[in-house]
Structures are given as structure tokens and as C-alpha cells.
Amino acid sequence: MFTGIIQATGHIDTVIHVGNDVKLTIQATSLDLDDVQLGDSIAVNGVCLTVAHLSKTHFEVHVSKETLNVSVGLNRQQAVNLEKALRLNGRLGGHLVSGHVDGVGEVTHFEDIGQANEESCWLLTIRAPHAISKYIAKKGSICVDGVSLTVNTIENDMFTMNIIPHTLQHTAFQYLTVGSQVNLEIDQIARYVERMAEWAQESKHAT
Numbered sequence: 001m002f003t004g005i006i007q008a009t010g011h012i013d014t015v016i017h018v019g020n021d022v023k024l025t026i027q028a029t030s031l032d033l034d035d036v037q038l039g040d041s042i043a044v045n046g047v048c049l050t051v052a053h054l055s056k057t058h059f060e061v062h063v064s065k066e067t068l069n070v071s072v073g074l075n076r077q078q079a080v081n082l083e084k085a086l087r088l089n090g091r092l093g094g095h096l097v098s099g100h101v102d103g104v105g106e107v108t109h110f111e112d113i114g115q116a117n118e119e120s121c122w123l124l125t126i127r128a129p130h131a132i133s134k135y136i137a138k139k140g141s142i143c144v145d146g147v148s149l150t151v152n153t154i155e156n157d158m159f160t161m162n163i164i165p166h167t168l169q170h171t172a173f174q175y176l177t178v179g180s181q182v183n184l185e186i187d188q189i190a191r192y193v194e195r196m197a198e199w200a201q202e203s204k205h206a207t
Helices: 065-070 165-170 188-206
Strands: 008-018 021-027 041-044 047-054 058-063 079-084 103-112 122-127 141-144 147-150 153-155 158-163 181-186
Touching: 021 065, 041 058, 141 158, 147 158, 181 188
Parallel strands: none
Antiparallel strands: 008 021, 008 079, 021 058, 041 047, 041 079, 047 058, 103 122, 103 181, 122 158, 141 147, 141 181, 153 158
């Protein structure tokens, strides 16, 4: 489990294709790896991956074909958002994030709404896959490339969020442009609410 609070931005240095899968070597930059062990989980752009090899400055992960099929950004050299797994005695600064991507969205608008002021917010608009739009709610939480954010508005498949200067400066959001694709994970509560409603209907028909 993760919180959606990015601890560092890293960089995918090497991509090695292994059949339909890939092996990635990721430079951790400012992410402290001293307490990371082999087999631990690290979220990379919102995708929960297992550490298979470790050094002082880099870690390696194996990304399966299934993960590649449902996510974006794990098959090329680029900057990535990093977060180590949540400790149960730690603070939950964002919201509970599983690291399991529900769909890939597309940035349709990304604008400085403070007239290019370094301390101003940016407005980020994303088009979500229609299949997961029903899980996105105004003032609800969503995880975008591993970052916990609050939804400002949602209309059809388009939703907007404000990105504060700190988030922009300390995540890979600074590299987003119109047309960029991003990993989306919906709030887990929405999944359970839907399943409970489905179960109630199934039970009603069964009797």
C-alpha cells in the first residue's frame, strides 16, 4: 500500500526486453534506499513494482506484459515518480493507494492559472477511459502517475485538478504536456461501494 505522496523523482536508465516483459534499471536520485530490501515494493509512476536488485543509487524491477498492457510509461527512459511502500505506523498524507492501475488517461489541458508566477497553481485536465469515469467524483481522491490528488470537477469523461507549486516542482508532472498519457487509479472505496451494490442486486434476484 502507498499514500500517493511522492518521495522523489527517479529516472528509468535502462530498459531490457525479456520476451514480452521488460526489466528496468531505475536511478533513485534522492530516494533513500538504505531501508529497502530485495522483494520490497516501490511505486513507479503509480505502479507497484517489486525490487529485484539493489544498489546504493539504483534498483531493478521486472515488469510483466500484463502490467505493460494496463499502464503507461514503463517501457522507455524517462523521469518517474517514486514512493516506497507505506509503513503502518506512518502518516497517511494522501489516500490509500494500492499501486494497481485502473486505466490510462490523457492530458487535454495543462495551464498555469497564475500568469506564469512561480508560486501559482496549474490547472490539469485529464480525459479518463469511459469505463472508469463513473468512479471519479467531485472532491473525491484519485491517483495520477502515483500522485494523490483531489478532483475539482468531473463532466462526462473529463476531470480537472489543481496542481500546487510544490507538487509540480517535486514530481514528474513538470514534464507533462497536452497529449501526455498518465496512469490512473481510482479511490478503493468506489470499488467496494459498487461491489456491495452489485451483491445486493444479486442477492435480491437469488431469492
